[in-house]
Amino acid sequence: MALLAELGLLFAFALTVGVSASVTLGAHLLHRRGDAPFGSALRVALLAVGALSLLGAVVWTLVGWSPRGPSVTPLVAVFVAFLASTVLPLTAGRYLVRRASDADSDAALRFAAYGWPVAMLAAFGVYVAYWALAQDIYHPGNGQICVVGRCTGITVASSVTVLAGLLAAVLGTGLAGVGLRASATKR
Numbered sequence: 708m709a710l711l712a713e714l715g716l717l718f719a720f721a722l723t724v725g726v727s728a729s730v731t732l733g734a735h736l737l738h739r740r741g742d743a744p745f746g747s748a749l750r751v752a753l754l755a756v757g758a759l760s761l762l763g764a765v766v767w768t769l770v771g772w773s774p775r776g777p778s779v780t781p782l783v784a785v786f787v788a789f790l791a792s793t794v795l796p797l798t799a800g801r802y803l804v805r806r807a808s809d810a811d812s813d814a815a816l817r818f819a820a821y822g823w824p825v826a827m828l829a830a831f832g833v834y835v836a837y838w839a840l841a842q843d844i845y846h847p848g849n850g851q852i853c854v855v856g857r858c859t860g861i862t863v864a865s866s867v868t869v870l871a872g873l874l875a876a877v878l879g880t881g882l883a884g885v886g887l888r889a890s891a892t893k894r
Contacts, residue, residue: 722788723827723834723876730756730793731820738817745817753793760785791873796823796880803881808888815884818891822883830876837868 733752738745764785800819804810810818 720831722792723831724824726756726760726789726792727796727824727827731824734820744813745820746813749797749816749820757789757793760789792827792876795873796826796876799877800826800880800884803878804884804888807881807885808892810888814888818888819880819884821887822885823880825883826876826879829879830872833868833872833875837864 730749730752733755734745734749737743737748737751741748761782764782768779768782797816797819800822801812801816804815804818805812808815
């Protein structure tokens with residue numbers, strides 16, 4: 708378990724910046740190569756990266772790095788993390804770009820996708836800040852969330868970090884997309 712804690716930042720970077728940058732680059736290259744709209748190219752890139760992530764989770768489940776043996780938890784965790792870090796930011800980003808500019812749906816999705824890695828880098832920065840600053844402040848038993856006398860083991864600082872990272876990813880995608888769209892239309 709200590710190895711997993713030490714590699715936590717690497718996993719967070721791979722889930723945030725690594726996935727968004729590889730999907731966006733793959734979708735951009737597919738879009739430039741063919742006549743299909745950007746949305747189709749993005750779906751193909753998301754499917755490829757999602758399948759690779761799911762394959763990693765299946766291997767993790769079969770190898771059973773847990774002392775209790777194989778578990779379906781990694782599959783569920785990868786699925787939820789992939790949806791939360793892809794679908795939610797891109798959908799909200801497309802909506803924000805469409806509302807802030809006169810872009811059609813495909814162009815709005817393209818600029819939201821171009822802003823997605825920037826937003827995920829900001830979300831990763833939130834997690835790094837928590838890891839660097841709040842790790843020693845909140846120990847188990849101090850600052851935990853308790854409901855009806857039962858404590859969850861989740862600290863308030865980690866809950867705020869997850870919420871701030873989610874907001875940075877979801878709203879940041881659209882805001883970065885709006886900025887990229889504005890700079891592209893100025894030329």
